[in-house]
Structure formats: structure tokens, C-alpha cells
Amino acid sequence: MAPPKVLMVAEKPSIAVSIASVLSRGKMFTRRVSTEVHEFDGVFFGSPAQFKVTSVIGHVFSVDFPPKYQDWAATDPLDLFEAQIVKNESNPKAHICRHLNQEARGCRYLVLWLDCDREGENICFEVIQSTGFNIKDTYRARFSAVTEKDVMKALDNLSTPNRDEALAVDARQEIDLKVGVAFTRYQTSYFQGKYGNLDSRVISCVPTLFCILLLLVIYLVLLRALLKASKVEALTIMDCDILLVAAYFSYGPCQTPTLGFCVQRYLQINTFKPEKFWSLHPYIIFQGYEIQLEWQRGRLFDKTVAMMFQKLVAEDGFLEVTEISEKQETKGRPVGLNTVNLLKVASSALGFGPHMAMQIAERLYTQGYISYPRTESTAYPPSFDFRGTLSAQANSPTWGSYVQGLLANGYHKPRSGTDVGDHPPITPMKSVTEDTLGSDAWKLYQYICQHFIGTVSPDCKYLRRKVEFSIGGESFHCTGHQVIAKGFTAIMPWLAINDKNIPSFTKGQKIEVSKLELYEGTTSPPDYLTESELISLMEKHGIGTDASIPVHINNICERNYVQVQASRRLVPTTLGITLVRGYQSIDPDLCLPDIRSFIEQQITLIAKGQADHHCVVQHVIQQFKQKFSYFVKKIEDMDALFEAQFSALTDSGRAMSKCGKCLRYMKYISAQPTRLYCGTCEEVYYLPPMGTIKLYKELSCPLDNFELLVCSMPGPEGKAFPLCPYCYSNPPFEGIESLINTVKNGPSGKIGKGAGMPCTLCPHPTCPNSLVSQGVCACPECSGTLVLDPLSAPKWRLCCNKCNCLVFLAQGAHRISTTKERCPECDSSVVEVDFNKKTTPLEDGSTLHRGCILCDELLHSLVEMKHGRGFRRMGSRGGRGRGGGRRGGYRGRGRGKMVDPKMSFRDF
DNA sequence: GCAAGGTC
The missing domain is CATH 1.10.290.10 (Topoisomerase I, domain 4)
Known part of the structure; x- marks a missing residue:
């Protein structure tokens, strides 16, 4: 009887050669089919056997959706989450499946020499499927190097392939496919072609012969890649060389967090606020060296304090050597290169x-x-x-x-x-x-x-000498280096340590300060992310693998989300920034690295046999399906950013007020819905739908530093109120939403699009523009509070923060302001009126008068009501939330009525 | 036309 045949399969041709060479001791016959097959005789399980060693080329199969889901227009991306998936041959032209099947014929055993990781384990089952081998005749060889010793050891310790690890990979494939394809198709269908400025990415150059030739070369080289990655719509090299490329909107659990890192750095740079700092730099001249000493305090951010120390040091004038230390340091040689x-x-x-x-x-x-x-x-x-x-x-x-x-x-x-x-x-x-x-x-x-x-x-070895000094109670030092042995830095000179000589000091020595400098510096923002830093971040957060990290970086470059600039720094494009800002505004998880770790952590449960493959996939897919539905529901938030950035509106907007984050001017877009757009932060802030918007002096919100605006309703009886653009869309106090009940939510569901919290509803306890500071008494018409309109002079008036009720106060007064005092009778805010000298109603001709507009007879006599039935003193009721009590977790004037409607004037 | 992972 002929000896049994054993088929061995490796992950790549090079490993197949190595294994065959070891097992055959170099005596093998090689033939080339789809991949090489090495044949030789040997011993298997102690008996003679005929060996055939061949390989696959990575994965045999990859997952996809069945044909009926391939039509973008006919498929709702949401349905993809529930769709069946199919496995197709990864590279049909290579005919790996057929090759394996043919080579398996007549073989008694299958030995799998795939790489020893999860992907390798998954490929094992792809090979089993292709060959049709029975699992009981299948063995797994586990090896960590293709040396004779390791190969022989693996052959002597054959085990079985790990189905759990393979299933973990199946799970990852299904999740990545469904999530990536659903989001990519939805976003691309929604945004592609929507904004003219976005779709025509234009590369143009002066039409010289050189440029034409260059463009032709680029065209020929990149055509294949471009056709794969984006739609090439037109190429003209006649009078102006223009390459029009349709923008692409891909999403992926690896590529999107990769882009997220680049945009994160961009935002850090743009929102960086430089700060001045000061440092003391004493100099000494000693044994022919001039040395600048380092201050132990490093930098100080308060000039007065720094100057105080400067004075102390200057007054002393002499540095005393307090400590001299000398230590041999080692700079270790590198570990192996991965x-x-x-x-x-x-x-x-x-x-x-x-x-x-x-x-x-x-x-x-x-x-x-x-x-x-x-x-x-x-x-x-x-x-x-x-x-x-x-x-x-x-x-x-x-x-x-x-x-x-x-x-x-x-x-x-x-x-x-x-x-x-x-x-x-x-x-x-x-x-x-x-x-x-x-x-x-x-x-x-x-x-x-x-x-x-x-x-x-x-290793590289060097002496490190540190000398410490004391002067005026402050400590300074200087350090020197002296290389003892260059070690590996001789062959890697860019890592070398440079000698730095310092003079010899003796402890207790006193040296005069030759110069004392108070250095003034400014903190500076970080630079754009380098490719190298990005790779480190990806590795740290488990985004991609050694083989796929370059692919993800390449993808975000090719799709014009980032551009590689000088020193290989990655600068996000407007498209890239807008995409990430869009995710941040809807669901920040989508562009955070945690999304990958979450998937990894879930599939690891499968790999360890702690959870069922089907259950995990179902669970994770359902979670992403929910995220997808929410994303679809909120897509207008992302669209607002694209519209502001890529439509003609952006150009027409005029500079209005400063953004509190980047301190740059935001543009006012008067078209409905009226809004402010910060081009630096890529943020949209909705404004009231009616009224004229102006800058409110140059005041800023104490909470977020945004410049305040005033919104004035049309007509002489239209009310006016200040607002902070940020707080208006993002009320800072919990529970405030329930108070803004006179306005409807925008289509996004957010308080926004024309509905939000102006300063007249803000419970900030100390801001001079808040309800707490400017509120006077409860509105006689509704549950609101009458707030002093600070810009109404000389036609002084109070405006209700909810309805259109207006109450006119002492007309022509020089100044009217609220005070911290409260009326003991009705708890309203006591106001201070500074009457005009000529028209003062005060008997002695004086102008200053304090009182409650309800209880003070003089002030009450000057009150005139508009849009209301009457305005009378109501005993001790009304006013501003009795006792200033905390109700509903919220303190503010007139707010008590929210809990007890009887507190309002109207109910009397 | 989509993802990410192998490998060439």
C-alpha cells in the first residue's frame, strides 16, 4: 500500500518554502500551480508519508452582502444591519479555493501552518472549507519562527485549530462590514452632490508645458487608484488644468478614529490660548565659561511674583554652590525592530x-x-x-x-x-x-x-554632572554631560549624546551673578500631528494592525480628509474637519478610538470561548443599528456644518461676535434659520428666528466667554433681550429646558434653531446680565419674570422674559438699575432710579431714588403697562420666588411660580 | 462606489 499523503498549507508562499525546506532537508520537488507546491517524502506519525506543502495568499475569502443589497439606490442602509452576509473568494483570479481543493484530492491528512494569530486561525477554517477535509483528519501546527527547531517541535506537537478564535474574526468581519458600509452609503448618498463647493475639489495650476506633462504623468499613475477611490468626473488640460473629484464620505471603525486624531490636534491648535510666562535666568562667568542657570521653579505665570523673586536674587547677588553630584547614566541600545x-x-x-x-x-x-x-x-x-x-x-x-x-x-x-x-x-x-x-x-x-x-x-554610557546653587532663597542648577562610551550610538549617530562641559565647582563656593534676566515667554500651541505620532496613537489605542495602519492613513489622505504637509505633518482638510465635527455634534463615540476597543473587547469574549458568536454579533450589531438610527435622525446637525462650510451662505455671512472657544469672529448668517457660524471651531449656533441681532456692547458671558448679543423685536413695542450665542443653544443649567416652554424645539430636537435660553432666563447667580441680576418682578400676564431692558434708556422699560408684556418705568430717567436689595413687602427687586435733573419728581431737587416699582408710591405712579390688563401692587405676593428659595434645583427671581402658580400677579 | 484584515 502506498504511504498516505499529507497536505500542508501555510499562510504565504515564503513560509511554505521554509517549512518544506526544513522537513525535506532541502530535497523537494517544486511545481507551480496557483501557488507553489513542494513535494517530498518523509515521516508522519512515525510512518512513511508523502508530503505536499503549499500555501494560500492571506485570507481565501472575504465577506460581502448578497447581490440584492449591492444597489445603493434600492437598499435602505438600515436594512444592511439585518442582512445575511456571504463569503466570496478574496482574489477570484488566483483560484486559491480550486487549487486547495485539487491538491487535497487523495490526501489523507491536512496540516495547517497558518500564522499563529486570530486571523491565521480563521484562515485555517477557510482552508478546511476549501479542501473539504474532515476536521478529524485536520491538524494545526503552532510555531513562532520558521527555524528547523521550531518547525520540528510544531510537527511533534500538532493540535487542532481553535474555532473560537476563528469565530471572533468572523464576528469582526461582519461588524466592520455592516457598520462601515451602512454609514458610508448613508453619508455619501446624503451629502454627495448636495453642496457645489464640496464636490468640486479643484486642483489647478498654471498651464505651462511642464504642468501639462506633470499632470499627465500624475493622471496615468493615479488613474487606477483614483477610479477605485473616488469618481473622476472631468479632466481638462486645455486652458486651465482642472481635476474634478467628487467628495467621498466613507466611515469605518478604524479610519474614522484615525481621522479623529488628526482633527483633535487641529482643534487643540485652534482653541489654544497663549499665556505669558516668566522665568529667571541668572548667568555666571566662571573659568572662562558663560553659563545660564536653570531655575528650579521653571516657569511662573504671574509677572508680579516672578519680579519679586528677581528682586530677591538681585539683592543677594551671589550664588552659593550647594550640591555637586556626578552619576553614570546609560542610554540603552534599541530592542529589535518591528x-x-x-x-x-x-x-x-x-x-x-x-x-x-x-x-x-x-x-x-x-x-x-x-x-x-x-x-x-x-x-x-x-x-x-x-x-x-x-x-x-x-x-x-x-x-x-x-x-x-x-x-x-x-x-x-x-x-x-x-x-x-x-x-x-x-x-x-x-x-x-x-x-x-x-x-x-x-x-x-x-x-x-x-x-x-x-x-x-x-549601551551608550555617559557621566551626568549636576551642580546646584542657592541665591536669595531660590534654587538654580546646571548640568553637563561627558560621554564615556558611545556604544550603539556610533552606528546610530542621530541618537548620540553630545558632550557638554561645565567648569569644576566646589561646594560652598560663592560666585557672583554676571547677569540676571527675567525671561518673558509665551506658551505656544502644539503643531499638527506628525505621521509618526499618529502611528503611535493608533498603536496605543489598538486602531488597525501593523499591516493595516498604513492603509488607514493612506485612505484618509486619498479621500482628501487630511493632507500631508512639510515634515510629514497631517493637516485635516475642511472636509475632514467637518466630518469629525459632525460626528462630535451627533454622537462623539463615532469618531473616538473607543469604538474599536469596544468591538475588540466584544469579540475577545468569543475568542476566549466566554460568549456565543451569534449572541455577540447580534448584540453589537443592534447597538450600532441604534447609533445609526440616531445618526440618521440627527443628520441635520451635521448638515448644518456642511452647509455653513460649503454653501454660498458662508461667503455672504458677515463678522458678528467673537467665539468664546477660539476668540475669533463668527459669521452671522441672516438666512433662516438665523445662526452664527464659527469657521475655526466648525460650530453652528442658532439665534432667535425674529428680530435684529447686534453686538451687546462688548460684554462676554462669564460661563463660556462668548460675546453677548442683543436681539430686538421689530417696532417701538418690540421687546429686546441679551443672549449668549453658546448658552442660547446649549443651556448651561440642568432643567432649564422645562422653563423654556414658550418656544418650540427645532427639527433637530435640540434647543436650538430659534429656541433657546437668552440671558433673561439664565439663573447665573452673579453675572450682571442674568435673570437673577436683571429680573425685577413677576409678569402680570404669564408665568414669566419682568426683566430690565438695559438698552431701553431713556424710554426705560421692563420686558417679560416669556411673553410680550412690556412695562414702562420712569421715562426720561438718567439711569435705572437693579440692586441686590429686595422689597420687604413683595420680594421684588429694589431698583435705583437716577432722575434727570430738570424733570426730577423728587421734592428737594435731588435725583437719586431707590424703591420697589410695586410698593413705592412714587415709582409705581410712573409705571405704565403695555400689552397687559393692569399692573398693581399685590401685597406681599408676587415678585421673585419667595425667599429666593431653591425650587426645582433652580434659583431665580419669579421662579417660584413655576412650582406654585398662585405666586403670579395674574391669579389675583 | 462601501469596512478591515490577510498578502503580493
């Missing part, structure tokens, strides 16, 4: 974007110059051949002599690092010259070599 760190260095030091860096690294890998470039591990496997890898670099013209030194004097064992069990750190495999590789690939290869050599080099 993908994320390679990408960070490529971006920050070599100027390659992550996408390009990976392309170069992949080419170096397939050409055999470096090891596998997608790895999370920074620890080398114990069996790693350091001597062999180093020896391969011994002839390099650039670092050959350094390497020879290491080989001769003994290289160091690398620092431990972390072993994730995927692939070893990225290392050079063989020596190559710049001429062979070309400039870009050489730069990356050079770094990989330097980093590897660095990991087996000695």
Missing part, C-alpha cells in the same frame, strides 16, 4: 509615508534583503543567528569595520523586547549596495541594518 517602529522612523527621519515604506520593505523582503517586514515582535527568537546575520554585513563599505569590531570583540545579546509569537524582528538577510537598490530602498535598508547592528552593540 513594523510600527520602522514606519515611524521611515516617516520622521527618512520622509517616506507608511504606505510607501511598506511597499519598499515588501520589495526588499521578496528580493531576500530583509526578513519578513510585518511583525509586532521586538524580541529575537532564542535560536536567532546573530553571528551569521552580523557576518553578512562585515564587508559593507559603510559599517563593515564596525561590524568586524563587534565580531572580533564580542557582540552583545539584544535587550529582551516583547515576543508576540508572530515573526522575528525585521533584520537584514544579506548585504547589498546602494547601486543595486536605488536611493529610496537603500535608505530603508540602511536603517534596518543600522538598527540591527545597534541592537547587538553595547
Whole structure:
């Protein structure tokens, strides 16, 4: 009987070769079908067997919706959450499924050599499905390196594939697909074509021959990518070179938080408020050195205090050496290089974007110059051949002599690092010259070599000397460095420590201050996020994987949400900012990194066998479905931002008042719904639908720093009231919504669109414009409060903060203001009237009079009611919320009536 | 035309 056949499948062709080479000891027959198949004879479970080792190329299948859901127009994105999903072959042209099926014929056993992570476990089941193998004839080989030792060990310890881990990946695929596609289709259908300024992204240049040629080249190179990523609508290179690209509105649980990081930094920069600070800089001249000493207090933000210390130091005049310390410090050599760190260095030091860096690294890998470039591990496997890898670099013209030194004097064992069990750190495999590789690939290869050599080099050692001084009760210091051994910094010179000499001091020595400077500086905002910082943030928050991080960054660039500028800093575009501001205004979760961690945490329950796959998927999908429905319901909030930013309205708006967040002027948009738009913060603030809006002196809201406005209703009897644009849309006090009952909610459901809290409803206890400060007494007509109209002079009047009731006071008075005093009779606010000298009704010709407009006979006689039945003194009732009591968690004049309607004038 | 994850 012929020996049984064993089919072995690896995740990629290179692993298949390595495994086959180890097991066959190099004696194998290789044929090429869809992927290579290596055949040889060997021993399996102690008996002779015929082996076939082949591979897939990553995932065999990927998930999608069935054909009936493919038509955007005919599908409600909400239905996608409940839709069945199908698995299609990832790369139909490669015929991997057919290949596996054919190779499996006649085989007795299947051994799976997929990468040892969740994705690998999932691919195991894709292979089982493709081959049609029975699970009892299927074995899983688990290995962390493709060395002889590891491969043999894995073969001796075959186990079974982990279905839970595979199901976790299935769950992730379904969730990502449904959430991403539903939001992307909905947003794109809603916004695409809606605003002219948004859809015509225009790239234009002077029509020179060079530009035409350049554009043609760009066109040819990018056409495929552009066609995939966006709709190319027109390309003209006649009189003006214009490339029109339809804006795209994709959403994804990885790409959107990635964009979120960039916009977050942009907002930090734009809302940054610089502060002045002061620092003391004493100088000494000693043994020929002029040294500026560092103050222990660092910076102070109060000039007076800083000047006080300056005086103390100046008066003393002599620094006493109080402490001299000398310590040997170590700067450790690097750990092994993983993908994320390679990408960070490529971006920050070599100027390659992550996408390009990976392309170069992949080419170096397939050409055999470096090891596998997608790895999370920074620890080398114990069996790693350091001597062999180093020896391969011994002839390099650039670092050959350094390497020879290491080989001769003994290289160091690398620092431990972390072993994730995927692939070893990225290392050079063989020596190559710049001429062979070309400039870009050489730069990356050079770094990989330097980093590897660095990991087996000695640490850098240096002496750190610190001298501390005391003067006028204040402490200062200076530090010096002296390198003892360069160590690895000899091969990685950009990490070198520079010598810094300081003179020799002796304790107790007194040195005169040669110059004393009170340095005045200003705090500055951070700069835009660098690509390298973004990669760190993504890694920290678990957004994407080593292989997909470059893809997500590339996506947000290609879709014009961010642009890469000088020093590879990522500057969000108006489109990118508006998208994120939109999510923030509706559901901030949508653009926060937690959304990814939430999904990860849920599917980990499946991977660990702690929860059922179906239940978890259902639960998570339902949660996202709810978020989606809410998003659809609130899309107008996002639309308001797009409209303000991309429609013609933005240009017509005029500057009105300052935003409290960025202190820049906001634009007033008079078209209904009237609103203010802050272009910097990308925020819309709705205003009352009626009336004229003006700046209210130059007063600001004490709560949010927004400049106040006054809204005046038309006509001589139209009321006027101040408002803060921010508080108006976002009332700051809990429960205030129930008090704003005369106005209706806008379509967004928010207090906003023409309905909100003006200052005359604000319970702020000390703001001079609040209801508490300006309210006088209860309205005789409704449940409102009569509030002093501060701009009504000389036709002094009170306006009800709810209805149209107006009450005129002493006409022609020079000034009328509220006081903190209350009428003992009716609890109304006592007002102070400064009468006009010529017309004062006061007997002795004096002008100042204080009293209650209800109980003071003089003042009450001057009161005239408009839009109301009568206005009389009502004994001890009415007024401003008896005893100033706290009712309904809210303190304010006249507010008592909200609880007890009898408190109003009207009920008498 | 959509997501994110493999790999080339």
C-alpha cells in the first residue's frame, strides 16, 4: 500500500518554502500551480508519508452582502444591519479555493501552518472549507519562527485549530462590514452632490508645458487608484488644468478614529490660548565659561511674583554652590525592530509615508534583503543567528569595520523586547549596495541594518554632572554631560549624546551673578500631528494592525480628509474637519478610538470561548443599528456644518461676535434659520428666528466667554433681550429646558434653531446680565419674570422674559438699575432710579431714588403697562420666588411660580 | 462606489 499523503498549507508562499525546506532537508520537488507546491517524502506519525506543502495568499475569502443589497439606490442602509452576509473568494483570479481543493484530492491528512494569530486561525477554517477535509483528519501546527527547531517541535506537537478564535474574526468581519458600509452609503448618498463647493475639489495650476506633462504623468499613475477611490468626473488640460473629484464620505471603525486624531490636534491648535510666562535666568562667568542657570521653579505665570523673586536674587547677588553630584547614566541600545517602529522612523527621519515604506520593505523582503517586514515582535527568537546575520554585513563599505569590531570583540545579546509569537524582528538577510537598490530602498535598508547592528552593540554610557546653587532663597542648577562610551550610538549617530562641559565647582563656593534676566515667554500651541505620532496613537489605542495602519492613513489622505504637509505633518482638510465635527455634534463615540476597543473587547469574549458568536454579533450589531438610527435622525446637525462650510451662505455671512472657544469672529448668517457660524471651531449656533441681532456692547458671558448679543423685536413695542450665542443653544443649567416652554424645539430636537435660553432666563447667580441680576418682578400676564431692558434708556422699560408684556418705568430717567436689595413687602427687586435733573419728581431737587416699582408710591405712579390688563401692587405676593428659595434645583427671581402658580400677579 | 484584515 502506498504511504498516505499529507497536505500542508501555510499562510504565504515564503513560509511554505521554509517549512518544506526544513522537513525535506532541502530535497523537494517544486511545481507551480496557483501557488507553489513542494513535494517530498518523509515521516508522519512515525510512518512513511508523502508530503505536499503549499500555501494560500492571506485570507481565501472575504465577506460581502448578497447581490440584492449591492444597489445603493434600492437598499435602505438600515436594512444592511439585518442582512445575511456571504463569503466570496478574496482574489477570484488566483483560484486559491480550486487549487486547495485539487491538491487535497487523495490526501489523507491536512496540516495547517497558518500564522499563529486570530486571523491565521480563521484562515485555517477557510482552508478546511476549501479542501473539504474532515476536521478529524485536520491538524494545526503552532510555531513562532520558521527555524528547523521550531518547525520540528510544531510537527511533534500538532493540535487542532481553535474555532473560537476563528469565530471572533468572523464576528469582526461582519461588524466592520455592516457598520462601515451602512454609514458610508448613508453619508455619501446624503451629502454627495448636495453642496457645489464640496464636490468640486479643484486642483489647478498654471498651464505651462511642464504642468501639462506633470499632470499627465500624475493622471496615468493615479488613474487606477483614483477610479477605485473616488469618481473622476472631468479632466481638462486645455486652458486651465482642472481635476474634478467628487467628495467621498466613507466611515469605518478604524479610519474614522484615525481621522479623529488628526482633527483633535487641529482643534487643540485652534482653541489654544497663549499665556505669558516668566522665568529667571541668572548667568555666571566662571573659568572662562558663560553659563545660564536653570531655575528650579521653571516657569511662573504671574509677572508680579516672578519680579519679586528677581528682586530677591538681585539683592543677594551671589550664588552659593550647594550640591555637586556626578552619576553614570546609560542610554540603552534599541530592542529589535518591528513594523510600527520602522514606519515611524521611515516617516520622521527618512520622509517616506507608511504606505510607501511598506511597499519598499515588501520589495526588499521578496528580493531576500530583509526578513519578513510585518511583525509586532521586538524580541529575537532564542535560536536567532546573530553571528551569521552580523557576518553578512562585515564587508559593507559603510559599517563593515564596525561590524568586524563587534565580531572580533564580542557582540552583545539584544535587550529582551516583547515576543508576540508572530515573526522575528525585521533584520537584514544579506548585504547589498546602494547601486543595486536605488536611493529610496537603500535608505530603508540602511536603517534596518543600522538598527540591527545597534541592537547587538553595547549601551551608550555617559557621566551626568549636576551642580546646584542657592541665591536669595531660590534654587538654580546646571548640568553637563561627558560621554564615556558611545556604544550603539556610533552606528546610530542621530541618537548620540553630545558632550557638554561645565567648569569644576566646589561646594560652598560663592560666585557672583554676571547677569540676571527675567525671561518673558509665551506658551505656544502644539503643531499638527506628525505621521509618526499618529502611528503611535493608533498603536496605543489598538486602531488597525501593523499591516493595516498604513492603509488607514493612506485612505484618509486619498479621500482628501487630511493632507500631508512639510515634515510629514497631517493637516485635516475642511472636509475632514467637518466630518469629525459632525460626528462630535451627533454622537462623539463615532469618531473616538473607543469604538474599536469596544468591538475588540466584544469579540475577545468569543475568542476566549466566554460568549456565543451569534449572541455577540447580534448584540453589537443592534447597538450600532441604534447609533445609526440616531445618526440618521440627527443628520441635520451635521448638515448644518456642511452647509455653513460649503454653501454660498458662508461667503455672504458677515463678522458678528467673537467665539468664546477660539476668540475669533463668527459669521452671522441672516438666512433662516438665523445662526452664527464659527469657521475655526466648525460650530453652528442658532439665534432667535425674529428680530435684529447686534453686538451687546462688548460684554462676554462669564460661563463660556462668548460675546453677548442683543436681539430686538421689530417696532417701538418690540421687546429686546441679551443672549449668549453658546448658552442660547446649549443651556448651561440642568432643567432649564422645562422653563423654556414658550418656544418650540427645532427639527433637530435640540434647543436650538430659534429656541433657546437668552440671558433673561439664565439663573447665573452673579453675572450682571442674568435673570437673577436683571429680573425685577413677576409678569402680570404669564408665568414669566419682568426683566430690565438695559438698552431701553431713556424710554426705560421692563420686558417679560416669556411673553410680550412690556412695562414702562420712569421715562426720561438718567439711569435705572437693579440692586441686590429686595422689597420687604413683595420680594421684588429694589431698583435705583437716577432722575434727570430738570424733570426730577423728587421734592428737594435731588435725583437719586431707590424703591420697589410695586410698593413705592412714587415709582409705581410712573409705571405704565403695555400689552397687559393692569399692573398693581399685590401685597406681599408676587415678585421673585419667595425667599429666593431653591425650587426645582433652580434659583431665580419669579421662579417660584413655576412650582406654585398662585405666586403670579395674574391669579389675583 | 462601501469596512478591515490577510498578502503580493
